[in-house]
Amino acid sequence: HVQLVESGGGSVQAGGSLKLSCAASGDTDSNYCLGWFRQAPGKEREGVAAVSYAGTSTLVADSVKGRFTISRDRAKNTAYLQMNSLKPEDAAMYYCAAHFGCVSYRLSLRSESYADWGQGTQVTVS
Numbered sequence: 001h002v003q004l005v006e007s008g009g010g011s012v013q014a015g016g017s018l019k020l021s022c023a024a025s026g027d028t029d030s031n032y033c034l035g036w037f038r039q040a041p042g043k044e045r046e047g048v049a050a051v052s053y054a055g056t057s058t059l060v061a062d063s064v065k066g067r068f069t070i071s072r073d074r075a076k077n078t079a080y081l082q083m084n085s086l087k088p089e090d091a092a093m094y095y096c097a098a099h100f101g102c103v104s105y106r107l108s109l110r111s112e113s114y115a116d117w118g119q120g121t122q123v124t125v126s
Contacts (some may be wrong), residue, residue, distance in 0.1 A: 002026040002116050004096045009121030012086055014027035020081040022096030033102035034072060034079040035114055038092035038123075047109025048094070051053060051079055052102070064090070084126045093120040 008020040022034060035050040049066060050059045055072035069082040079096060097114035108114075 002028055002030070002032065002119035004098060004116060006094065006096050006118045006121040007092060009123045010015060011124040011126065012085060014038040014088055014125055015081070016086050016125075017084045018086065018123060020083065020094055020096075020123075022079040022081075022118060023097070024077040024079075028077045030100060031102070032069075033099040033104075033107060035099060035109065036079075036081045037095045037109075037114075038090075039095070042094040043092075045095075045111050046092075049081060049109065050099070050107040050109055052104035052107060054104065057107060059109060061109055073078050079114050083123070086101060086123075088125045091123055091125045093122055095120045096113060120126075 002024045003026045005023045013093045033052050036048040039045040049070035051070045051072045067085045096118045097117040099114045108125050
């Protein structure tokens with residue numbers, strides 16, 4: 001298992017940018033992909049982006065494609081979500097999660113694939 005801590009959330013005006021970080025600790029030598037999810041009040045959790053163990057493969061949801069970029073720094077055990085051109089509908093609690101045993105050519109944005117979750121970081125867009 002890994003422990004995940006998100007940071008970087010905050011309040012931004014529409015059109016602005018934020019960069020979220022997800023720091024992992026614990027069994028970080030295991031093969032696991034990292035994903036970002038979000039959940040707004042009254043809405044279902046939505047998979048936003050995923051990155052492979054090596055950081056060489058990524059998957060981004062259509063709803064944020066072209067605006068959000070996921071990356072991973074293996075040396076720092078940290079994943080990032082760069083969010084540009086933010087819209088009010090992007091406002092949500094953003095969570096980082098770990099998918100153990102994933103394969104780079106079959107990344108998942110399904111929350112059921114992910115075992116360990118962080119506590120989340122709030123993003124507000126006005």
